[in-house]
Amino acid sequence: MQAICSGVLAYLLVLLFFGRKEMKAERLQKRMAAINSGGSDSLNEESTDVSFFDRILKPFVNRIIVGISKLIPKTPKNLQKINARLRLAGIHMKDSEYQAMVILVTLSCGALGGFYGLWMGQPPKQIILFVLYGILAGYILNRFKLESAITRRKEAMASQLPELLDLLSVSMEAGLGFDQAVQYVTKNNEGPLAEELAVALREMTLGKSRKDALRSLAQRCEVEEVKTFVGVVVQADEYGFSLKDILRAQADTVRMAHKQEVKEKSMKIPIKILFPLVLFIFPALFIVLLGPSVLSIMKMFTEI
Incomplete structure (x- = not known):
């Protein structure tokens, strides 16, 4: 479980460094708007406002992803399938770059899991297990992110x-x-x-x-x-x-x-709410209501 949490943390860190390709298009639009409205002064002002993340870290990670993408074997059928999924999710990336990003995130999760095992002083077999857990967590989270984006865009x-x-x-x-x-x-x-x-x-x-x-x-x-x-x-x-x-x-x-679809979803809400009610709210409610009575009964039996 700790290794899975480490994998999730690594995934979030890599996504923080990588961001999304849409940010580049938005930044380009802002620069064009600045040129049209304020000329070179506003452009220079914008260039000074660019953060360290956008100037150095993000281009560095992008170069790593492009380098990895050149090493990935490419088959037309696989690339066509990935392109279709990316287009359906609204992700404006090349298929090879997306594969490279998935590999980078997955390996980073595995490496963080291994470092966590070393930090905890675990034996080598346990460290290898942590690495595998991290790799699995990174792959699952990448897949979940893509499928979630596809579902949201379809809706x-x-x-x-x-x-x-x-x-x-x-x-x-x-x-x-x-x-x-x-x-x-x-x-x-x-x-x-x-x-x-x-x-x-x-x-x-x-x-x-x-x-x-x-x-x-x-x-x-x-x-x-x-x-x-x-x-x-x-x-x-x-x-x-x-x-x-x-x-x-x-x-x-x-x-x-x-x-009709919205009405159907609204009718399913009470059933979905039932599970958190039973698992979380009812136990706490029973403790608050019955706790004093149970303590009084236990105290009465101990005095006998």
């Missing part, structure tokens, strides 16, 4: 879909075409689904057909509601139906399904 896309469908329908009723409506919606909205729609719009701009771009969108998102939306739009486009009416009906259907 965000499913919850954002009804609003975007309403905006698409209203935009088309105002006289815009489908592509122009998608452009308007993606320009004025943020979120994972808006980002994926922007990618699909960019693909259509580069010459990809609407049907293929939307099907690629459904394949990237892996959300049933989005797949249904894409199927309806593609079918309406093929048969020449009015998209604005179909989008309005689709928005109502998706919203109703989302409400």
